[in-house]
Amino acid sequence: MFKGICLITLTLLLHVFYPAHALAEPDLKPTIDITIQPAAKSALFHKVAILPFTGSYPARQELRSFFHTRLDQTNKYPLMATSQTDFLLDKAGDNTTKKSVQLSVVETGKKLQSRGIITGSISPPRSSSENKAAADNHYRILITLWDIQTAKPAWKVTIKIPYTADTPPPDNAAFTDALEQATELLLDRLVRMGAIYTPGIPAPIVASKQGDIRKIQVVIQPAPQSIHTRYQLLRAKAATDIFSPVGQPSPNNTSPLILEDENLEDASTYWYTVIGYNNDGLASIPGQPFPITTKGKPQAVPEVKATGNGLRQVPLSWERAQDLDVTGYVIYRKTKEAETFTKIAAIDDRDRQSYLDRGSANSYERYGKLADNTEYFYMIRSRNKVKVESEDSPVVSAVTKGAPAPPSQLTAIDNQPRRVSLSWKEDSDPHTRGYALFRATNTNGPFSQIDFIDGRQSKETVDQGSFGSPLQDNTRYYYKLQAVNVVDNHSQDSKIAAATTKPVPKAVKALALSQNLVKKAEIGWQPNPEKDIYQYEIFRGNQADNISKKVATIPAGRYKFTDTGLADGRTYWYAIRAIDRDSLKGTFSAPIKKTTKPRPAPPTSLQASANGQSILLTWDKNSEPDIVYYKVMTVGFLDKEIGRTFTNRFLFRQDIQADREYRFQIVAVDKDELESGNSTIVSIRTPPVGGEK
Numbered sequence: 001m002f003k004g005i006c007l008i009t010l011t012l013l014l015h016v017f018y019p020a021h022a023l024a025e026p027d028l029k030p031t032i033d034i035t036i037q038p039a040a041k042s043a044l045f046h047k048v049a050i051l052p053f054t055g056s057y058p059a060r061q062e063l064r065s066f067f068h069t070r071l072d073q074t075n076k077y078p079l080m081a082t083s084q085t086d087f088l089l090d091k092a093g094d095n096t097t098k099k100s101v102q103l104s105v106v107e108t109g110k111k112l113q114s115r116g117i118i119t120g121s122i123s124p125p126r127s128s129s130e131n132k133a134a135a136d137n138h139y140r141i142l143i144t145l146w147d148i149q150t151a152k153p154a155w156k157v158t159i160k161i162p163y164t165a166d167t168p169p170p171d172n173a174a175f176t177d178a179l180e181q182a183t184e185l186l187l188d189r190l191v192r193m194g195a196i197y198t199p200g201i202p203a204p205i206v207a208s209k210q211g212d213i214r215k216i217q218v219v220i221q222p223a224p225q226s227i228h229t230r231y232q233l234l235r236a237k238a239a240t241d242i243f244s245p246v247g248q249p250s251p252n253n254t255s256p257l258i259l260e261d262e263n264l265e266d267a268s269t270y271w272y273t274v275i276g277y278n279n280d281g282l283a284s285i286p287g288q289p290f291p292i293t294t295k296g297k298p299q300a301v302p303e304v305k306a307t308g309n310g311l312r313q314v315p316l317s318w319e320r321a322q323d324l325d326v327t328g329y330v331i332y333r334k335t336k337e338a339e340t341f342t343k344i345a346a347i348d349d350r351d352r353q354s355y356l357d358r359g360s361a362n363s364y365e366r367y368g369k370l371a372d373n374t375e376y377f378y379m380i381r382s383r384n385k386v387k388v389e390s391e392d393s394p395v396v397s398a399v400t401k402g403a404p405a406p407p408s409q410l411t412a413i414d415n416q417p418r419r420v421s422l423s424w425k426e427d428s429d430p431h432t433r434g435y436a437l438f439r440a441t442n443t444n445g446p447f448s449q450i451d452f453i454d455g456r457q458s459k460e461t462v463d464q465g466s467f468g469s470p471l472q473d474n475t476r477y478y479y480k481l482q483a484v485n486v487v488d489n490h491s492q493d494s495k496i497a498a499a500t501t502k503p504v505p506k507a508v509k510a511l512a513l514s515q516n517l518v519k520k521a522e523i524g525w526q527p528n529p530e531k532d533i534y535q536y537e538i539f540r541g542n543q544a545d546n547i548s549k550k551v552a553t554i555p556a557g558r559y560k561f562t563d564t565g566l567a568d569g570r571t572y573w574y575a576i577r578a579i580d581r582d583s584l585k586g587t588f589s590a591p592i593k594k595t596t597k598p599r600p601a602p603p604t605s606l607q608a609s610a611n612g613q614s615i616l617l618t619w620d621k622n623s624e625p626d627i628v629y630y631k632v633m634t635v636g637f638l639d640k641e642i643g644r645t646f647t648n649r650f651l652f653r654q655d656i657q658a659d660r661e662y663r664f665q666i667v668a669v670d671k672d673e674l675e676s677g678n679s680t681i682v683s684i685r686t687p688p689v690g691g692e693k
Helices: 060-074 082-092 101-112 172-193
Strands: 008-012 031-036 048-050 116-123 138-147 152-162 205-212 215-221 230-236 257-261 269-277 290-293 304-306 314-318 326-335 342-347 354-357 375-384 396-399 408-412 420-425 432-440 448-454 460-463 476-485 497-500 520-525 533-543 546-555 560-564 571-580 592-595 607-611 614-618 627-634 640-645 649-652 661-670 682-685
Touching (some): 031 172, 048 060, 048 101, 060 082, 060 172, 101 138, 205 290, 215 269, 230 257, 304 375, 304 396, 314 375, 342 354, 408 476, 420 476, 420 497, 432 460, 448 460, 520 571, 520 592, 533 560, 546 560, 546 571, 607 682, 614 661, 627 649, 640 649, 649 661
Parallel strands (some): 408 497
Antiparallel strands (some): 008 031, 138 152, 205 215, 304 314, 314 354, 326 342, 375 396, 408 420, 420 460, 432 448, 432 476, 476 497, 520 560, 533 571, 607 614, 627 640, 627 661, 661 682
């Protein structure tokens, strides 16, 4: 499982202090060299035998037994008992001296059915007399682990114990102490380089395993801490790939123990194994790899409903996902023309089962902003806590509400005074807020909006025009109506309804009555044909084209009027109009000419003559046939009537004084007491007393 290509040679100097009887000098220290081949990292020794140690040291087999015991305590290798090893060797007749050591251990390992063979030798110091070049003042212990599969050493341990002629040779305690230290160093170096696996530690027990969202969980049933102090999860993409550690080892302090691997890919299969570590850092042999598949997309939403006829909005509902990993939903929308769906909402509530699509409307806005009478398509995806979305739900669609239906049964009532009453059938659409009313004076228009009638339940109104533009009499008006909803969407036009306003009364027909009445004029007329005439108005003017002064209002049923207080001999013009009970004012009659009786003309040719005690006044007779008398007036500081005469002469006899001037005027009076203007003044002086002067 682990690979290496370099030879690692480690030389460590250990300062080991032996008892006084072992080393005479305290500065004489043993040297331990450990050489570990990289292949040792990946080699798995299922059984190892320690062969008898060779050499001339008498207690070499005791040292073999000590090393066997100490190495067995590390649990690194499953060691065969020395007694069993010796028995099998004796039975096989093995003779390690017949062939090379390398060939011998390979064959011996095969005979013992062991993957590893440990050999050991103890050599005493070599003096210079034996071989000056090879002189060595150390006891040497060489221990080698042979890999039977490769026929090569997995590691070597070389121990050198110093010796001089001035000191006694080391005893067994010195050798065992050095072996103790060498064993600890060997195990430490093996662990550090990664050669940690050993069949001597039982594999962890996997209680359960489960794939989750982008992670997996492996539940370990912990062993006692004396066996496993911690556990390590290993992962690979395939069972035959190299497994790598997942995170840091987890301490064995809970039960059960959950190992997790996170940040994985969705719906992906990974291979795992678990190893257990002991307190020395050795690990169990990885168990049989097992696959775990992470969860993929959450369960799709099985059913969606979209409700149509919403006012610029579409209500959606769906069946709640049963997948417990679902945390919410994502809603997508498109129109018929769009190629792809667009996300419009994300809901972080797995229990939510409805959504109201209001387009781009803000929450404070009362109505939605989807287009009217438009088909929208929807699909919904569920999603999990890491925002992975499911497959698409079935696509559904709904059509938003269009404009209201046009109002029906629009009716206009004829013959109303300067107004038209309209009625229609109220709209049943609850979103209708009122009606827009349009009017024209031609069936083809143009129509102009004249009013908005608020309220869906409104079903009648009266058109009276406007303040500055009232309806005209006897005029046909055309109407159409549109329903308007709460978002100001107008319906199509209703059918056109038309009505004609009530005509004004017809022109009054005047009667021919007498002329030349004294200070008055009499006007008469025929009754108007209308049944609802309320009164008649009479106007007067001085010109036929300027009859503007109203002089009388006559109730219906009377057809004659006398205008009094007029000037004598004046011509007046009159016009009459009828007014009905709706206050409609009819057309004026043709102008009526009336002339009052003129005053008599002033008398002419007035003359005066004195005769004794009287003055005779004469004048021409007036031409008017109805002159009944003449008034004779003296003219002075105060004019004074002095008499009347039925003829055209008058004799004045009242206290006439001599040599005095008298002045006179004549006024003609007709039978209607109309007086003429004053005649010219005539003046006369009476003779003085005694004759002419």
